[in-house]
Amino acid sequence: MGIIRGPAVSSASMPTTPATSADRPPVNRDVPLVRRQALDGAYVLLTFRHPEVAAGARAGQFVMIKASTVSDPILRRPFSIMSVDGPESTFTLFLKVVGPGSRALAELRPGEAAGCLGPLGRPFTAPPEGHEAVCVAGGYGIAPFVLFGDELRRARRRSRVFYGGRSAGDLQLRDPFAALEAPLACATEDGSFGHHGRVTEAVEAYLDTRPGPATLYACGPDAMLHAVARLAEKRGLPAQVSLDPWMGCGVGTCLGCVVWIRRDHESRPKYRCACTEGPVFDAREVVWA
């Protein structure tokens, strides 16, 4: 079934059918856990079989997923797709256990299932010709940049990744970037690994040394996203930020994940669903809290 888009109206946002890269609708199915790899701390890599996500997901898109082994909490949770494996029909999530929903997922055993809808949301878009993609990640916000790095490498585009966290233990997803031929720079607030300080300081220092054009991409805590948006504005660089508001349904019906967004032609911002009109937004459109 094709996607039918409603005409744009000037009042509160009209419903938009969940967007995927190839205009393929998301698919709802039970997905068995194929592999589980515990990392240090509360981090874990989970691989699920989902042919449509494996075939169609783009970097920045997400799935709504919940372990079928538990009934409470009742809602699925949104997670960025970290990577896909077409031949194996699987996708992998990188997640940190932060509450009962993520804990139930992290405790799944291979063969056990989760209910999953995806791929969802609008992905990152490639930088303009000649731009380097400068990716800025905070904590588990690193996940989409593995898939993005893969897309950029296939497109023969230059990219680099800045990865920040409170301490070295928060930087659990460094290995994939070696294979992606994307330079990785780390920063920790306690100085235990890489640059001692905020990751955005490391980004600024890099941009100070660089003559060429760049597009910034960011995924992480709101304060970091806002800092990247300010940095991009100051330097006149385009930036795409992946917002992570509380999300209930993933398809634009619960209206829980709305964010104030103002598009160029609009006189006032509107509440827009991060799940269907994002999670990736042009940083200039976001009305920061």
Added chain:
Amino acid sequence: MKLAVELGGLRLKNPLIAASGTFGYGVEYEGILDLSTLGGIVSKGLYLEARDGCAVPRIVETPSGLLNAIGLQGVGIRAFVRDVLPRLARYDTAVIVNVCGDTVEEYAEVARIADAPGVAALEVNISCPNVKKGGIAFGGDARMTHEVVSAVRKATRLPVIPKLSPNVADVTVFARVCEEAGADAISCINTLLGLAIDVERRVPRLAFGTGGLSGPAIRPIAVRMAWQAARAVRIPVIGVGGITGAEDALEFLVAGCRAVQVGTANFVDPGIYSRILDGLQSYLQRHRLETIADVVGSLRFPEAEAPGEPRT
């Protein structure tokens, strides 16, 4: 046809309806599931004009439930009729418009505009707990309930289905008032007024303050109220509250509801309708029943009087 039901002039191919506020305008689920699977779809609440709704956070999870204060963000009735209705026309499902208003006049005007080709019935929202005017301000007052339902009744030829609030002392009073005012059926119940508190910051967890509680946490209350309402009036009752599977839907049907609405569970699993329909079919087979109507009101209640059950 075993699952077909009739609700005060509204014919549904099966008793499963998507509840207002949990299924958008229906079109959001195009491509995810076949909308023709559903007996009906109730739209998100619609006023005359578009609305921004409440500030965020708008939703928090509580044990087996969801507390929300969305505040009826929506596109307005005209945009719905112009842009959404044509897209829903290709599906074999009953489209029910949830009618809202700040005033009695606004309810009537929205109802007039909603009486458009492709709309099967109107649900009257007199029970939203998350708006300052209208909503529960009308549904919590028997006189106002009568006034709003009468006004909508006069404004349309379509079946009129008020949605009752559980935040009242005796739901049967309101069910009877709706029947007297000319309602064709009633939906029972809307969310329960709740409050969740962030104890570290000592503020409500929702920006609006209080919110409406939904999900499995409220199901026994909803079943009890729908049962009471079904015994109090002759018009059909549509049961709503915490349905997550066929057994839950059957509770409402056995209690006397002619149809049910699925709400919060839409957020959890869009595949729920085919799952419930399969469950209803196998229940009919297992109990050797011809149609779903044979289930409706089949509750065998203990001889002793039910506590709190008003004499009729």
